[in-house]
Structure formats: C-alpha cells, structure tokens
Amino acid sequence: MAVLQINGLTKRYGPITAVNNLHLKIEAGEVYGILGPNGSGKTTTLGSVLGIIRPNSGTFTWFDGRYGDQERMHIGSLLETPNFYPYLSPVKNLQITAHIKRIGTPRIDAILELVNLAARRDSAFSTFSFGMKQRLAIGAALIGDPDVLIFDEPTNGLDPQGIAEVREIIHRIAGEGKTIIMASHILDEVEKVCSHVAIIKQGNLLANGEVGAILSNDRQVDIGAEDLGRLREVLSNFPGVNSISEKGKLLQLQVSQELSAVELNKLAFDKGMIISHLVMKPKSLESEFLEITAGK
Numbered sequence: 001m002a003v004l005q006i007n008g009l010t011k012r013y014g015p016i017t018a019v020n021n022l023h024l025k026i027e028a029g030e031v032y033g034i035l036g037p038n039g040s041g042k043t044t045t046l047g048s049v050l051g052i053i054r055p056n057s058g059t060f061t062w063f064d065g066r067y068g069d070q071e072r073m074h075i076g077s078l079l080e081t082p083n084f085y086p087y088l089s090p091v092k093n094l095q096i097t098a099h100i101k102r103i104g105t106p107r108i109d110a111i112l113e114l115v116n117l118a119a120r121r122d123s124a125f126s127t128f129s130f131g132m133k134q135r136l137a138i139g140a141a142l143i144g145d146p147d148v149l150i151f152d153e154p155t156n157g158l159d160p161q162g163i164a165e166v167r168e169i170i171h172r173i174a175g176e177g178k179t180i181i182m183a184s185h186i187l188d189e190v191e192k193v194c195s196h197v198a199i200i201k202q203g204n205l206l207a208n209g210e211v212g213a214i215l216s217n218d219r220q221v222d223i224g225a226e227d228l229g230r231l232r233e234v235l236s237n238f239p240g241v242n243s244i245s246e247k248g249k250l251l252q253l254q255v256s257q258e259l260s261a262v263e264l265n266k267l268a269f270d271k272g273m274i275i276s277h278l279v280m281k282p283k284s285l286e287s288e289f290l291e292i293t294a295g296k
C-alpha cells in the first residue's frame with residue numbers, strides 16, 4: 001500500500017520556489033529519508049503533506065485515500081519541539097498530549113520505555129537534558145499509536161550520545177512495522193537509519209530509491225556479451241565487481257570506483273570473452289552529495 005503519494009507538489013514563496021513539482025511514493029514499512037542541504041525544501045514538503053502549509057499546486061494522498069477525514073489520526077509528527085509543561089512529569093505531559101489528541105487510553109508506560117524515559121517518569125520536565133526533551137517529543141508523536149511517523153531533523157542540536165539514542169529509537173519504531181518519513185541534511189544519518197531516500201536540492205528531486213542503490217559509492221555498469229551466462233560467471237570472480245543482476249539482454253553491475261571500463265574490458269578479454277556492450281554510468285550525484293554534510 002502507498003502510505004503517501006505526492007504528485008507534482010509545488011510551493012512558492014514570492015520569487016523562491018521552495019518545492020518544485022515533486023513526485024514521490026512512500027510505501028508501508030519504509031523508513032524514508034528526505035535528504036538535502038539547508039533550505040532545500042524538506043520542511044516545506046513535510047508541512048505540506050501534514051496540511052500545515054498550503055501548496056501552490058500538486059496533490060498528495062495518504063493511505064490510498066482509505067481513511068478520508070480520519071487520516072490525521074494515523075499520522076504522528078514532530079516538526080518542531082512541542083511545548084511541554086516544565087513543572088510536570090513526562091507521564092502528566094503525555095497524558096495532556098493524549099487528551100488534546102482525544103486518545104482515551106494512551107500506552108504511556110510503553111512509550112516511555114521505548115524512548116528511554118521510564119526511569120525519569122516522575123521527574124519534572126524542566127530537569128530534563130535537551131536529549132531527554134527531544135525523546136519526550138518523539139514519545140508525544142507516538143501517542144495514539146499512529147501508523148506513520150514524520151520527523152523533521154530529529155537529531156538536530158543533539159550531542160553524539162543523544163544522536164545515537166534517537167537513531168536507536170527510530171530503529172525500534174521501524175521495527176514495530178511503522179512507516180517513518182524523516183528529513184535530514186546528514187548523509188551519514190540517512191545511510192544509517194533509512195531504507196529509502198529522496199535527495200532534494202533547491203526544491204528539485206535529484207534522485208530517489210533504496211538507500212543502498214542511491215547512496216552507494218559504487219558505479220553502475222551495463223555490460224553485454226553473446227553468452228550472458230558465461231559472462232556472469234567470469235565477472236563474479238573479478239575483484240571490484242560487487243553485484244551482478246540481469247537487465248534484459250545485459251548484465252547490470254555495481255563496481256568499485258577504482259575499476260575502470262578499460263580494465264573491465266581487458267579482464268573479460270583475458271578470459272576469452274568479447275564484450276559487445278559496455279556503458280559505465282557517471283556518478284552524477286557525487287558533487288551534490290558534497291554539499292550535504294557527511295558527518296554529524
């Protein structure tokens with residue numbers, strides 16, 4: 001099932017096009033990263049699909065339209081840190097969140113356990129570290145047991161330990177089968193946390209798909225020979241050829257960056273194979289990645 005389908009979403013602020021004709025499809029169970037440098041349109045995209053920002057054009061559909069007016073009940077979000085009462089405990093604060101969301105029997109104990117705050121269940125919010133506050137905000141998004149969680153830069157401003165804890169919590173939430181959509185400007189984070197990614201820059205979608213395929217440092221090669229079976233056998237022993245799949249009458253390879261087309265051709269020739277087709281795809285996203293923080 002498509003959890004979210006975005007068709008041609010465009011949002012302009014005066015002369016600035018924050019999101020330009022965005023098409024995306026997010027399936028149930030995916031941890032979908034929206035990766036882009038600051039100002040690339042991530043928050044505008046999330047705000048639009050949450051109904052907080054009104055786009056200029058385009059449409060989006062949640063859950064194939066099956067929940068109609070009730071769809072917001074199935075989505076939990078953390079766009080900016082919510083206001084909690086400083087003198088109240090996390091239990092009381094989550095009870096208030098549940099009341100506002102009209103959730104009768106919230107699983108507060110389970111949520112506090114999940115976000116590593118069970119030991120602090122009776123402390124006042126004002127005594128919390130920034131990391132704990134952020135984890136409580138994630139807990140608040142989980143009230144009502146939504147199918148989908150939307151997080152905007154969930155590790156922003158946290159120290160390395162806080163970052164690791166939030167990433168671990170996101171893994172746990174995903175492990176419960178929930179769909180997660182999260183914005184990040186950190187390449188490393190998306191690689192560690194997400195199953196799928198859409199890379200956006202200045203409102204434009206540059207690439208999307210499985211993280212392994214989109215963010216790998218490997219190059220893609222299309223290669224062909226008369227005897228495809230034999231070619232596959234020969235290539236499978238080459239150092240630097242990391243994966244082989246079939247694509248029509250060609251093989252599609254993921255090869256290490258160091259392996260050149262000439263080398264590949266020569267290696268095959270040495271094994272008695274005549275290559276009839278060889279196209280090495282340029283890694284055009286490389287320069288875009290450099291703008292996205294590689295570290296924390």
Ligand code: ATP
Pocket residue numbers: 013016017018036037038039040041042043044045185
């Ligand atoms: P960041 O990580 O810095 O939050 P982002 O990728 O989430 O960036 P957006 O916040 O969506 O990007 O902003 C996209 C573009 O739209 C930016 O150029 C931003 O300045 C502009 N923009 C966003 N909100 C407004 C607004 N309310 N009025 C005018 N311009 C805006």
